[in-house]
Amino acid sequence: MPRKVYVLDTSAVIAGFVPGLVKAEQVTVQEVLEEARDLCSKLELETAVVAGKVKVVSPSREALDEIRREVIQTGDVVSAVDVKLLALTLDLKRAGDEPELMTDDYAIQNLASLFGLPYQRIAMPGIKEVLRWEMVCPACDRRYPPPAPRCEVCGSRLVRRPRR
Numbered sequence: 001m002p003r004k005v006y007v008l009d010t011s012a013v014i015a016g017f018v019p020g021l022v023k024a025e026q027v028t029v030q031e032v033l034e035e036a037r038d039l040c041s042k043l044e045l046e047t048a049v050v051a052g053k054v055k056v057v058s059p060s061r062e063a064l065d066e067i068r069r070e071v072i073q074t075g076d077v078v079s080a081v082d083v084k085l086l087a088l089t090l091d092l093k094r095a096g097d098e099p100e101l102m103t104d105d106y107a108i109q110n111l112a113s114l115f116g117l118p119y120q121r122i123a124m125p126g127i128k129e130v131l132r133w134e135m136v137c138p139a140c141d142r143r144y145p146p147p148a149p150r151c152e153v154c155g156s157r158l159v160r161r162p163r164r
């Protein structure tokens with residue numbers, strides 16, 4: 001039976017993918033750990049690496065070259081890290097595993113489909129906070145429902161702010 005392996009992208013970690021909660025094997029590349037350095041999710045990811053839940057793997061040179069060649073042809077703008085993640089997923093697929101690239105990045109998703117590599121989005125529709133706006137007077141701090149242009153009291157031009 002093929003192994004199910006999740007390949008973790010930085011966007012997956014940002015979107016709240018918790019490696020510790022998943023049974024399937026998980027891999028990522030060193031650069032993702034570095035990219036995650038400034039995030040709150042960093043600790044979660046590092047803990048998972050230390051605990052052996054997430055393995056840090058390098059893709060093969062062949063897969064890297066192959067992905068790079070294709071990327072140049074498509075003209076897609078992706079980072080070196082993205083290329084590595086795609087190459088890693090390709091390696092796993094060729095090794096007979098059942099990889100799935102976990103990413104919320106559209107450019108990577110596009111390339112993954114191009115290569116026939118399975119991917120999964122993390123952020124569920126509706127899970128993200130819906131921003132509501134209000135119009136605020138910068139002079140007297142009165143609030144109005146949008147799209148009010150000016151303060152009815154002092155006449156100042158209103159600014160749009162997320163409502164708390």
Ligand SMILES: [Zn+2]
Pocket residue numbers: 137138139140141142151152153154155156
């Ligand atoms: Zn005002």
